Amino acid sequence: MKKLVWLVLAGLLLAFVPAGAQQVLNIYNWAEYIPDDVIRDFQREYGIRVIYNVYSNNEELHARLRAGATGYDLIFPSDYIVPVLVEEGLLQEIPHEAIPNLAYVDEQFLDPPFDPGNRYTVPYLWGTTGIGVNTRFVKEEIDSWEALWDPKYRGRIAMLNDPREVFAVALKLLGYSANTRDLEALQEARDLLIEQKPLVLTYDSDNTNHLLAAGEVWLAHGYSGDVLMAADVNPDIVYVVPKEGGIMWMDVMAIPKGARNVDAALKFIDFILRPDVSARLTQVIHYPNPNRGAHEYLDPEVLSDPAIYPPQDVMERMEWIEDLGELAPVVDRLWTEVKVE
Amino acid sequence: MATLHELTRQGALHVSDVKRHKGLRAHVLLLPAYLWLGLFFLFPLLIVVYYSFTERTPLGDSIPVFTLEHYARLWDPLYARILWRSLWLAVATTLITILLAYPFAYALARTPKRWKNLLLLLSVIPFWTNFLIRTYAWMVILRSNGLLNTALMSLGVIEYPLSLLYTPGAVLLGLVYGFLPFMILPIYVAIERLEPSLLEASADLGAKPWQTFLRVTLPLTAPGIAAGVLLVFVPALGMFVIPDLMGGAKVSLIGNLIQNQFLGARNWQFGSAASVVLMALVIVGLRLYKRFFKMEGVF
Known part of the structure; x- marks a missing residue:
C-alpha cells in the first residue's frame, strides 16, 4: 500500500517537471485556423513545442484575458476587439525589428485604424x-x-x-x-x-x-x-x-501581457509571415492573406478566385x-x- | 447499482433537520458549506450587483460611479415583452413536465425492485452525455433532411419535409426534454414514501380510486411536485442554449438577452441589472408560491 502511495506521488511530481529543456509556445487561437503541418514544421525548425488552445469568439478571448488568464504567448484577435484589448492594457508592444518578414506585408494591411503603426498587432489573415x-x-x-x-x-x-x-x-x-x-x-x-x-x-x-x-x-x-x-x-x-x-475583417497576431515565452511568439510570427508559409495557410483554409510575397507561391487559380481575393472594384x-x-x-x-x- | 434509488431517497435533505439542531456543533459542521457558498455564490453575486449600479465606459469597463441608468433602461415595454415570453415558456415547460413525469414516477415507484433500478438508471443515463451534444442530436433528428423527416417521407406519410426545427415548438420540446428528469426524481421520491396502507384505508372506507388519488395520493405527494417545479421552472426561465440552437435564435428570451450583454454587446453592467431584476422576480415569485402552497421547510 505504502509503495503504491509513493508511486502515485512520484507520478504527480513528474507531471510538473518540464520535459527536458524544450521550450514551449502556448497559442490561443480559433479552431482549425493554422494547418497542422505548418505547426509541425515550426516545431521541427525551431525545436519549440507548440500547445494550441482554442476559443470560439473574440468576446470569449476578451473575457478570458480580462479575468486574468495567463500563460498564453500568442493570440489571434479580430480587428474590432483590438482597441478594447489595448485600452485595457492586455497586450504588449511588438518590437518590429524582431520580425524581419514584416517587410512582405502589403501596405494596404499595415497601419490599420484599429492599431495605428501596428504597435501591438501584426496581420495574420483577412x-x-x-x-x-x-x-x-x-x-x-x-x-x-x-x-x-x-x-x-x-x-x-x-x-x-x-x-x-x-x-x-x-x-x-x-x-x-x-x-x-x-x-x-x-x-x-x-x-x-x-x-x-x-x-x-x-x-x-x-x-x-x-x-x-x-x-x-x-x-x-x-x-x-x-x-x-x-x-x-x-x-x-x-x-x-x-x-x-x-x-471585410482581419485577424491579427498579438502577444498578451504576462506571456511566458515572448521570444518564441516573435519567432512564430516571423515564421508565419514567411511568404511560403503564408501561402500554405491560404491554400488550406481558404482565407486570403495580407502577404505580398506569398502571391508567387499560391496556385494561380487561388489568386484569381474572386471568392478568395475579390476584384479591386468590389x-x-x-x-x-x-x-x-x-x-x-x-x-x-x-x-x-x-x-x- | 442496487442502491441507486435508496441514495436518491437519502439525498432528499431536509433543511428542517438542520434547523432542529441549532447548536454550535451544527454550524461548525456546516463551515465548509458556508465557505463554499460565500466564496462561490455570495461573492460573485455581490460582484453582479456592484456591476449593475456602476457606469459603463464606451469600451465596456466599469467605473465606480453610482448610476441607475441600467435599471432605467430595463423599464421598457420591449424588455417586458421578452420577460413575459420567457415566463410563459417556463410555465408551459413546467406544466408539461409535471403531466409527463407524474405517471412515469408513479409507475416507477410501483415497479418491482428488480426493474426499478434499471428504469431509474435509464432516466438518469442521458445526463452522462453533455447537454449541448444532446441538443445537437435533437437538431439532427428534427432538421428538414433529418432522421424524422426522412423516415416519414420514405414511409410516404408526407410528401415534403415538415418544418420542425427552428420553431417555437422545437424550443418547447427541447426544454421539456432537458428538464424532465428533474421533475421525475423528486416526484418519484415522494411517491416512494407514500404509505400503501393509507391507500388501502381509503379504499376500505369506500373511496373510489380517483377519490383516493385526489384526496390522499396527490396531497401527500404535492411536496415532490413542488420541489420539481423549483428544479424545472427556475432554470427554464434563464435558459439560452435551447432558444439559440433549436429556435434558430429567432426568439429572444431573458436568458439570451443577458448572455448577449455579457458577450456580444460587452455590456456587463446592463446584463448585471437584468440578472438582478430576474433574480428579484424569482425570489418574490417563490415567496408567493411558498405561501400559497403552505410549504414550510422545502426551501
Whole structure:
C-alpha cells in the first residue's frame, strides 16, 4: 500500500517537471485556423513545442484575458476587439525589428485604424463576409444582398447571429455605410431586417458551413472561409461577394501581457509571415492573406478566385467594422427589436 | 447499482433537520458549506450587483460611479415583452413536465425492485452525455433532411419535409426534454414514501380510486411536485442554449438577452441589472408560491 502511495506521488511530481529543456509556445487561437503541418514544421525548425488552445469568439478571448488568464504567448484577435484589448492594457508592444518578414506585408494591411503603426498587432489573415449559395437549388445568378429578401427562398436562408454583421447587410442594401452613426439609417435597416425575418430559418454564426453543406439552407450570410469549407465538402456551393460590397475583417497576431515565452511568439510570427508559409495557410483554409510575397507561391487559380481575393472594384466598397462606442447600446437595442418581432 | 434509488431517497435533505439542531456543533459542521457558498455564490453575486449600479465606459469597463441608468433602461415595454415570453415558456415547460413525469414516477415507484433500478438508471443515463451534444442530436433528428423527416417521407406519410426545427415548438420540446428528469426524481421520491396502507384505508372506507388519488395520493405527494417545479421552472426561465440552437435564435428570451450583454454587446453592467431584476422576480415569485402552497421547510 505504502509503495503504491509513493508511486502515485512520484507520478504527480513528474507531471510538473518540464520535459527536458524544450521550450514551449502556448497559442490561443480559433479552431482549425493554422494547418497542422505548418505547426509541425515550426516545431521541427525551431525545436519549440507548440500547445494550441482554442476559443470560439473574440468576446470569449476578451473575457478570458480580462479575468486574468495567463500563460498564453500568442493570440489571434479580430480587428474590432483590438482597441478594447489595448485600452485595457492586455497586450504588449511588438518590437518590429524582431520580425524581419514584416517587410512582405502589403501596405494596404499595415497601419490599420484599429492599431495605428501596428504597435501591438501584426496581420495574420483577412476575409470578407458574403453569401454562400447552393447552386443546385438556386438557379439564378446571385450578385446582390437583395437575394436574402427574396420570398422564393423563404425558410432556406441563414443569417449570422451577429448584430453588426447583419445590420451591415441591410445598411449596404440601403446604400449607407456599415459604420453609419445616423439613427434614422439604423432604424431603416432595422425595419428592413424585421421584414426579412419571416424568410430566415436561423441566425447562426457557428454552423454556416454545416447548414450549407447539408443542404439545410440554400443561401447563407457567412464568412468567406466558412463557405469555402462547405464548398470543399459539397461542390454545388459557391461564395459570392455582393456588388453592394460588405464587411471585410482581419485577424491579427498579438502577444498578451504576462506571456511566458515572448521570444518564441516573435519567432512564430516571423515564421508565419514567411511568404511560403503564408501561402500554405491560404491554400488550406481558404482565407486570403495580407502577404505580398506569398502571391508567387499560391496556385494561380487561388489568386484569381474572386471568392478568395475579390476584384479591386468590389474591394473599394468593402468596409472594416468600427467600434461604435457610445452608439453600441443603441444598435444592441435595435437588434433586440428585430429579435422580439 | 442496487442502491441507486435508496441514495436518491437519502439525498432528499431536509433543511428542517438542520434547523432542529441549532447548536454550535451544527454550524461548525456546516463551515465548509458556508465557505463554499460565500466564496462561490455570495461573492460573485455581490460582484453582479456592484456591476449593475456602476457606469459603463464606451469600451465596456466599469467605473465606480453610482448610476441607475441600467435599471432605467430595463423599464421598457420591449424588455417586458421578452420577460413575459420567457415566463410563459417556463410555465408551459413546467406544466408539461409535471403531466409527463407524474405517471412515469408513479409507475416507477410501483415497479418491482428488480426493474426499478434499471428504469431509474435509464432516466438518469442521458445526463452522462453533455447537454449541448444532446441538443445537437435533437437538431439532427428534427432538421428538414433529418432522421424524422426522412423516415416519414420514405414511409410516404408526407410528401415534403415538415418544418420542425427552428420553431417555437422545437424550443418547447427541447426544454421539456432537458428538464424532465428533474421533475421525475423528486416526484418519484415522494411517491416512494407514500404509505400503501393509507391507500388501502381509503379504499376500505369506500373511496373510489380517483377519490383516493385526489384526496390522499396527490396531497401527500404535492411536496415532490413542488420541489420539481423549483428544479424545472427556475432554470427554464434563464435558459439560452435551447432558444439559440433549436429556435434558430429567432426568439429572444431573458436568458439570451443577458448572455448577449455579457458577450456580444460587452455590456456587463446592463446584463448585471437584468440578472438582478430576474433574480428579484424569482425570489418574490417563490415567496408567493411558498405561501400559497403552505410549504414550510422545502426551501
